Amino acid sequence: MESTINKTKGFVIRDLASRYAIYLVLFALFIGIGLIDKNFFSINNVRNILIIASVRVIIALGEGGVLITHGVDLSAGRVVGLTACIAASMLQRSDYAYKMFEKLPQLPLWIPILLAVCVGLIIGILNGATIAFLKLPPFIATLGTMVIAYGIACIYTNAQPIGGLRDDFTRLASGSVISIPNLIIIALIVACIIWFILNKTPFGKYIYAIGGNPNAAMVSGVNINRTLISVYALAGALYGLAGALLAARTGGATNNYGLSYELDAIAACTIGGVSQSGGIGTVPGIITGVLIFEVMNNGLVILGVSAYWQQVIKGIIIIATVAFDIRKYIAKR
Template identity: 55%
Template sequence: MPKPSAAVETTANASLARRKAVADFSVKYAIYIVFMILIVGIAIKEPTFLSLTNFRNILSMSATRIIIALGVGGILISGGTDLSAGRQVGFAAVLSASLLQFQEYARRMYPNMPDLPLWLPIVGAIAACALFGLLNGAIIAYLKVPPFIATLGSMVAVYGVTSIYFDRPPYGAQPIGGLRKDFTNLGSGFVGFNDVWSIPFIVIIAIVIAVAVWVLHNKTRFGKNIYAIGGNPEAAKVSGVPVNKNLLLVYAFAGALYGLAGTLEAARTGGATNNYGNGYELDAIAACVVGGVSTSGGIGTVPGMLVGVLIFSIINYGLTFINMNPYWQQIIKGAIIIAAVALDIRKYLAKR
């Protein structure tokens, strides 16, 4: 049998190398490729999708979710998880809304309370959630309860706290409405000319928070420490990283972000009930893992988290825009979560 000529072999090798390069590229940028395919697909089906209004709506919709995902993301990087995120968001929404109803509103939770300065209830809600987070961190760091269980417990308990606060005289468990204009303006106001050519406040807040968290993760000792703790807790400990202290901080900081997200959610929707935030933790975890954050810790970036959140917002908004059956949307979301992680994990498996 004649041997294949050298030229044939070279071509075969080149095409093999090219195929490998394409495979490497698609694995490396899998999430961004999915992101582009989604947008292109929707735009082909319905070209009017590519409008400034839609773009703006998607960003507004994503703002609070981004803030929550940034909190959960830091916890995932540290090797933990947080199931109580959504319920903390709910608590912050109810607390801030109850303290920011306008004077003339008939069903005011505190009929005789004078108007508080706007910042006070917001800071209060943030502080309260930071305290919840601190408690989560303490349970995980000192009682050594696995994060999944610790935050499962606090998820249930925080909902109880919210509901007790929510279901009280004189009006009982009524949705909290009649929010002050200066408060709702935070959620629906914008900087710019009109409601198309403008940037919503909440989007600005989300961007500021994203930049701040990026700096925190990449430019501070705390950030370097949580990556090390998530990447190899034993090595971090031997290297003198105060593991427990950093765990407390990461959960407390995430709590503060949930608190902020909760108040913004109340401001954006103009009200709150004790069921606000229900299930947001799973949305945030899903967005993070789709964005390349590892649930086993040590890996993840802020841009990844942002893309993860945006992918889900586009699915929600875009697929509804092209009138896709919402049940089908669920199936697509589920498939994307699994496919994204299955692809992403190749990055780390291949090199072993």
């Protein structure tokens, strides 16, 4: 009798451990790096990590929704780059010597940001439509738009960097409300909205259903095409927002912005427990995945690891975390 109780207890602990594996990994990384180097724990450094993670969280949330439908969006990074250029080009200081549009009047902040979001949205709709109506595999459809978005960014900027951004725009990223950085607040608001969509609306339920079993979703009367287009459109809009914020944070933009951000987002989502076979994934998980990534990036720099070795270590951590996390889905023998 006692042995069964012990067995069940062991099972519960193991079950909890595997369910919260990623949170434990984040915690361990955080404490571990901090113990090696005290600077890591400084308020400034933590703030820095969170600010950088904010933009990444917004991108990952867009990518995450797509992944849950058992799709993938490779265009994320390049759309971020393109929209960063668009927003930046319209928010240069009037006295800046290399202004892209010399005659452009001083626009209110929201117009270029909204434009960036709309460009992302349109590319997203394009992605969704080719996937839904032309039945293209998401990998190919978004590979296409990824290349197109980069091309447009090059044409638009003529491959020249865009600098001299207006102070009110860069303050959007550097400012804070009651000492909480704006970017963190924006990312949190976006996260709440996406959490709400995924959990509290039929649209969210359909996203999980399509990823869980597209045929059953079709028979159940889920409008698959509409749902897919909406998911990619939502993702595109988030990339647009992220692009504008990235330009504001870095004070400029180039056509090479956003390179391989989609891969970072996919890795972060996967670390955060989003299933590669669709139907599984949560907003807290995705945020944790991004934080693991950023804590790691920052920690490796602080510890003085060379940039090349950082890449190797990042790759190993991606594989190790997912290998650990995936255990909860592997059938027990």
